[in-house]
Amino acid sequence: MTDSALIEVRAGRPEDLQAVVKLEVRCFTDPWPPAALLGELTPDMLRMPLVLELDGVLRGYLMGWLVVDQLHILNFATDPDFQRRGLAGTLLREAARHGKELGMEEFTLEVRQSNTPALNFYKKHGFRETGVRPGYYVDNGEDAIIMACPLGPVLAQE
Numbered sequence: 001m002t003d004s005a006l007i008e009v010r011a012g013r014p015e016d017l018q019a020v021v022k023l024e025v026r027c028f029t030d031p032w033p034p035a036a037l038l039g040e041l042t043p044d045m046l047r048m049p050l051v052l053e054l055d056g057v058l059r060g061y062l063m064g065w066l067v068v069d070q071l072h073i074l075n076f077a078t079d080p081d082f083q084r085r086g087l088a089g090t091l092l093r094e095a096a097r098h099g100k101e102l103g104m105e106e107f108t109l110e111v112r113q114s115n116t117p118a119l120n121f122y123k124k125h126g127f128r129e130t131g132v133r134p135g136y137y138v139d140n141g142e143d144a145i146i147m148a149c150p151l152g153p154v155l156a157q158e
């Protein structure tokens with residue numbers, strides 16, 4: 001990634017499905033099926049999908065649900081070839097910005113207790129652990145860590 005790389009975050013749409021599926025299978029041991037991803041790539045009153053393009057190529061996505069005043073992160077990944085360069089941070093700040101415009105106040109999410117990169121990422125951005133869902137993941141019975149963070153501090157990280 002060069003200093004002049006062009007980063008754009010925009011609303012996800014059904015046409016992004018192929019690129020999202022390709023990233024999903026590279027990023028997760030239990031990837032969502034394409035039909036589920038397609039559902040999340042169709043914005044409506046509940047869904048707020050965002051994608052990040054780097055020089056016109058889709059390199060990340062964040063799929064959120066708008067639940068009362070909570071922006072619940074359902075699915076979030078960046079291209080393994082472009083990680084640790086701030087792309088997920090950019091997506092998170094854009095999600096906070098869009099969420100705030102839509103009246104959201106707080107991020108919530110579940111993350112695998114073994115997912116050190118994601119746990120580090122969220123903690124770095126001010127998320128706190130608020131609980132545990134024992135045996136939440138059906139593939140291996142792993143616990144989920146529940147995390148939350150107000151949108152304001154994430155916006156202030158710009």
Ligand SMILES: CC(C)(COP(=O)(O)OP(=O)(O)OC[C@H]1O[C@@H](n2cnc3c(N)ncnc32)[C@H](O)[C@@H]1OP(=O)(O)O)[C@@H](O)C(=O)NCCC(=O)NCCS
Nearest residue numbers: 076077078083084085086087088089111117118120121124
């Ligand atoms: C979690 C994820 C989205 C972070 O994406 P990213 O583009 O690398 O994130 P950023 O570059 O904005 O932030 C980097 C920070 O994330 C954390 N992090 C990212 N990768 C890490 C790794 N391999 N080991 C430890 N910490 C890591 C660190 O806090 C890092 O900061 P540092 O480089 O100063 O130590 C990415 O690792 C990913 O897509 N993982 C696979 C999918 C996933 O688990 N999604 C989350 C589901 S809840």
